[in-house]
Amino acid sequence: KKSMTTLKQIMILRLGLFVLSCQQIEKTNFLILPTPQQSKIGEKFSSMAPKDLIMAYSPTKDALPKLFDFTKALQKTENKAQAQVSFEINKGLDIPDQGYLLNITEQKITIEAKDEAGLFYGFTTLDQIAEDASLQGVNLPIAQIKDYPELTYRSIHWDVKHHLDKEAYYYSLIDEMSRQKINGVILEIEDKLKYQIHPKIGSPEAFSINQWLAISQYANERHINISPLVQGLGHASFILKHPTYFELRDDLESDWAFNPLDPKTYEVQFDLYDEALSITPYGKYLHVGGDEVKTTGRNSGQSALELQLYWLNKVANYAQKKNRIPIFWDDMPLKEAGLMSPIYDTSISDAQVDSIWKANEPKLNAFLDKFPKNCIYMRWNYHTPQTYGNQKAMEWFTKNDLQVMGATAGQTRWPLMPLRESNIENIKTFAINSIQGNLLGLLLTLWDDDSPHFELYKRGIGAFAEYTWAGDKKTNDEYKSLFRHRTFGPKWEDEKFAFIDSIEGPVGAWVNALVVDKSHRNSLKKNDNAKEELLISLPKANQKGEWTALYSTRIIKAKKYFEQIITNEKKMEVLIKGGAKNEFMIKVYQQVLKLTHFSFETLLLLEQYDMATSEKEVQEALAKIMMQRTNFNRLRHELEKVYGLTRILNKPDKYILDQDHHLHPANQTINFDWQFYSELLFLDKIEEHFKNQYTFNKGQKNKIEFP
Numbered sequence: 217k218k219s220m221t222t223l224k225q226i227m228i229l230r231l232g233l234f235v236l237s238c239q240q241i242e243k244t245n246f247l248i249l250p251t252p253q254q255s256k257i258g259e260k261f262s263s264m265a266p267k268d269l270i271m272a273y274s275p276t277k278d279a280l281p282k283l284f285d286f287t288k289a290l291q292k293t294e295n296k297a298q299a300q301v302s303f304e305i306n307k308g309l310d311i312p313d314q315g316y317l318l319n320i321t322e323q324k325i326t327i328e329a330k331d332e333a334g335l336f337y338g339f340t341t342l343d344q345i346a347e348d349a350s351l352q353g354v355n356l357p358i359a360q361i362k363d364y365p366e367l368t369y370r371s372i373h374w375d376v377k378h379h380l381d382k383e384a385y386y387y388s389l390i391d392e393m394s395r396q397k398i399n400g401v402i403l404e405i406e407d408k409l410k411y412q413i414h415p416k417i418g419s420p421e422a423f424s425i426n427q428w429l430a431i432s433q434y435a436n437e438r439h440i441n442i443s444p445l446v447q448g449l450g451h452a453s454f455i456l457k458h459p460t461y462f463e464l465r466d467d468l469e470s471d472w473a474f475n476p477l478d479p480k481t482y483e484v485q486f487d488l489y490d491e492a493l494s495i496t497p498y499g500k501y502l503h504v505g506g507d508e509v510k511t512t513g514r515n516s517g518q519s520a521l522e523l524q525l526y527w528l529n530k531v532a533n534y535a536q537k538k539n540r541i542p543i544f545w546d547d548m549p550l551k552e553a554g555l556m557s558p559i560y561d562t563s564i565s566d567a568q569v570d571s572i573w574k575a576n577e578p579k580l581n582a583f584l585d586k587f588p589k590n591c592i593y594m595r596w597n598y599h600t601p602q603t604y605g606n607q608k609a610m611e612w613f614t615k616n617d618l619q620v621m622g623a624t625a626g627q628t629r630w631p632l633m634p635l636r637e638s639n640i641e642n643i644k645t646f647a648i649n650s651i652q653g654n655l656l657g658l659l660l661t662l663w664d665d666d667s668p669h670f671e672l673y674k675r676g677i678g679a680f681a682e683y684t685w686a687g688d689k690k691t692n693d694e695y696k697s698l699f700r701h702r703t704f705g706p707k708w709e710d711e712k713f714a715f716i717d718s719i720e721g722p723v724g725a726w727v728n729a730l731v732v733d734k735s736h737r738n739s740l741k742k743n744d745n746a747k748e749e750l751l752i753s754l755p756k757a758n759q760k761g762e763w764t765a766l767y768s769t770r771i772i773k774a775k776k777y778f779e780q781i782i783t784n785e786k787k788m789e790v791l792i793k794g795g796a797k798n799e800f801m802i803k804v805y806q807q808v809l810k811l812t813h814f815s816f817e818t819l820l821l822l823e824q825y826d827m828a829t830s831e832k833e834v835q836e837a838l839a840k841i842m843m844q845r846t847n848f849n850r851l852r853h854e855l856e857k858v859y860g861l862t863r864i865l866n867k868p869d870k871y872i873l874d875q876d877h878h879l880h881p882a883n884q885t886i887n888f889d890w891q892f893y894s895e896l897l898f899l900d901k902i903e904e905h906f907k908n909q910y911t912f913n914k915g916q917k918n919k920i921e922f923p
Contacts, residue, residue: 244352245709248344249396249678249702250685252363257345260358262322264300266346269325273299276306281336282438284395286346301342303327305335314399315364318342320356330364333399333439337363340395344702351705367650369621369657370684371400372677373445375664376408377454378882380421385862386431389670394438396681401435402503402543402659403428404445405492407454413487416458420868428495436498443499443540444492448485449474449527450509453874455484466511471875476527477513486534493538501592502535504528507545521552525586532588543621546593550609553579558605559597566604573608584616593618594659598625598639601646610653622646623659626676631666631727631737631881633808635720638676640692647683658684666738667882667891669859671804675699675716704796713791715784719809722777726812729770729819730898737894738879747901751894754905755826757834763826771823774816781813800861807855814851815895818844818902838906845899852892 246257266286271293274280280292280303293299302324309315309330316329316338325342329335341361349356372393374386393401409428410418423431432442447454455461456471464481466473474481489502506528510520518526528544535542550556554576558569587593593613597606601624613620624646627634636642643660650658660680662673678699682690690698693711701709731737732750740746752770755763764771788802788809796802821844825837856865865888876883881890889896 244348244354244357245701245706246345246348246357246359247698247701247706247709248341248361249698250682251689251698252341252361253686254362255359257359257361258357261355262320262358264320264323264325264356266350266356269300269346271295271299272301272303274303276304278303278305278335281332281339282394283339284343284391286350287339287343301325301327303329303335303338305329305331307331311362312364313368314397315362316341318359318361318363320345320359322358325356334364336394336439337397340397343395348706351707365397365685366687367647367655367657367684369400370398370681371402371443371657371659372398372680373402373404373623373659373661373663375404375662377404377406378664378667378880379867380408380423380864381670381862382864383423383427383431385670387434390431390435390438390440392674393677393681394435394440396678397685398677398681399439399441400657400659401440401442402445402501403442403496404447404503404664405495406447409491409495411488411491413491414455414484416460417455417488419871421864425491425495429497432496432498441498441500442496443501443503443543444489444496445503445505445543446485446488446492447505448531449476449506449511449524451505451507453877455488457872457874466514470877472877473509473511474527475514476511476523476530477516481527482530482534485531489531489534489538493540500541501543502531502538502540503543503594504531504535505545507547507596509548519552521549521583522586524548524552525583528591529586529588532591536590541590541592542588543592543594545623546595546609546613546620549580549583549587553577555580555605555609559603559609560600561605562600562603564605569603569605569608572605577612580612587616587618589618591619593620594623595620596623596625596661597642597646598623598628598661599642601642601649607649614653619656621655621657621659622650623661624680625661625663626673626680627662627666627668629663629666630668630723632723632811633668633672633719633805634676635724637692637717637720638679640676640679640695643676643679644683644688644692644695647680648688650684651687664882665878665880667880669804669863671801671862672808674703674801678702703798703801704791707794708791708796713787715787715805718780719784719805719812722781722812722816723808725773725777726815728894729774729815730894736879738881740893740897741881741884741890742876742879747897751898751901754902755822761827764823767819770819774819777812778816778820781809781816785809800858803858807858810851811855811892811895814844814848818898841902841906844902848892848895848899855891856888 244258269287269290272280272290273293273296280290283290290301306328309328311330313330314333314337316327316334318338318341319326327338329338345356407417407419408422410422410424435442450473452474453471456465464474464478466475511523513523532542558564558572595610600606610620624643625639647658679695682695697709700713728737730751732752735750740750743750752767788806791802792799821837821841825834825841828834828837859865867886871886873883884890
């Protein structure tokens with residue numbers, strides 16, 4: 217009888233454990249970013265909780281790599297029996313470089329890696345699994361993973377030309393990117409280094425050689441190699457704006473480009489290269505720029521293509537002597553040969569592309585022997601990587617034994633935040649094309665021209681990490697769910713918690729909400745009479761309803777997006793109150809929403825005034841309109857407080873702005889006014905307009921009270 221009771225107890229216990237196991241399976245989800253090549257995770261659970269990961273043993277005496285939040289408690293032991301984790305590097309492992317095998321059994325975890333990078337990535341994957349287990353309150357799942365990258369080089373572009381973030385933020389970015397198995401940074405340094413040989417070029421707030429060197433060392437320890445980008449032939453305003461270097465200009469009136477025939481050009485450039493290389497000692501590359509520039513060599517009679525290739529050979533020879541591989545933007549040779557249009561024109565047929573190439577390729581071939589062989593030609597295409605013309609351009613380099621690599625974008629010329637669903641589709645397409653073309657890698661550019669907060673780039677960065685490592689394993693929607701899972705936590709991965717895509721409409725409309733048609737907010741600073749010529753007009757007291765009719769399309773959009781903004785604000789509050797991870801990112805998005813909200817609210821208040829049918833309604837509308845300056849000041853203070861936690865908002869007082877050839881708003885003011893320039897100018901216009909206007913359309917002499 218006693219044994220029967222015991223048997224029943226055992227059966228009940230087993231049944232309870234089975235039910236618990238089933239509940240864990242139903243309630244839990246484990247997602248890795250980037251997605252492993254082969255994996256089986258989470259059908260059963262081990263006896264190990266994340267907190268149990270204390271000891272690690274290596275039969276091959278390998279060192280532990282850098283560890284993150286949920287594995288950082290691990291310490292190496294020589295006692296195999298004590299260890300929960302066993303790890304080793306096996307160079308003979310039948311797996312591509314950077315690859316690893318990860319197995320979680322009932323009581324043991326093993327990581328076997330091809331190399332040091334693979335070992336690091338194995339542990340980062342374990343860390344993500346442990347984090348998911350911890351957040352969902354379960355033990356580590358039984359798992360078998362075989363993983364390796366599709367592209368060897370997966371690099372992010374840090375463009376610091378118009379602002380620096382705070383030093384600590386770069387370290388946190390390195391941690392995040394390395395956890396996503398990104399392994400390169402191209403640092404567009406411009407004037408954000410305190411140059412020793414040419415101190416005038418370095419901005420007063422620039423980081424020192426030692427500061428940048430420490431960042432490079434930290435990155436290298438996490439298998440990210442930083443290489444510099446020092447703009448060369450063109451985009452040289454950060455140098456040529458200084459009177460000391462005026463003599464090196466190709467056009468004496470323009471700070472855009474160097475004279476490629478002046479030997480002093482190379483003395484200066486090579487000095488800057490030397491210092492940029494000194495802060496990036498672990499990098500393989502020297503990106504020399506070279507895009508968007510045509511020079512004459514001070515009217516030398518040589519063609520722009522001849523001059524560019526002359527310059528390129530000079531800097532490529534320098535790079536070779538320094539044991540670096542030069543990277544060069546490839547657009548100008550293609551443009552000079554008449555081969556750019558089929559790259560971006562999605563309307564033309566393959567036959568038309570072939571016809572254009574047949575006619576114009578000889579112009580490129582005529583200079584083939586002048587293209588340096590040690591250079592990587594970077595085929596940048598941010599919007600149409602899928603075109604046959606883009607593929608033809610890349611194939612031209614490879615068939616002529618020239619190295620080619622692609623560059624996609626997570627941020628191009630989008631004010632306030634990246635649009636087009638973080639450019640996921642184009643990132644994915646270029647990654648897949650690069651994999652299919654057996655290319656070495658891909659670069660994700662993040663241009664600082666319009667200078668959104670870096671937190672707003674992170675969904676695009678995650679997409680880049682996913683598709684360059686894993687290839688075509690996730691649809692766009694599946695990736696977005698994966699991003700929410702990893703960024704905010706497993707409980708937030710469902711579509712009902714998504715908000716980023718639905719912000720894009722309001723942000724896109726906000727850009728020129730206060731600007732006349734066929735103009736752009738980025739042009740305002742260049743026009744001395746922008747307030748009158750480039751901003752929309754204001755309603756007049758004696759022309760009721762005319763303003764509303766004139767701007768009816770804008771008002772309809774304002775009402776639509778006003779409601780979307782409120783919905784998204786509620787979603788973000790749910791995430792924050794629900795304890796979502798990365799609260800700071802959510803708060804940055806909140807500030808984006810509040811700024812767009814202000815412009816739409818202002819338009820709707822102007823409509824209220826314009827459609828008012830009584831003196832009372834007029835005065836009520838005007839009171840609200842005149843409070844907008846106060847509301848804006850409060851909004852700006854809050855936005856700057858949030859952004860300022862990680863970002864240096866203002867340039868030094870004596871900073872020299874350049875000629876702003878491409879209308880970069882972040883280069884248009886010393887302080888942070890550029891972010892709000894349209895709003896600031898419009899508020900000035902409102903105050904000037906209404907303080908001199910009569911209260912209603914009866915011609916009363918009492919003017920509106922101006923606060």
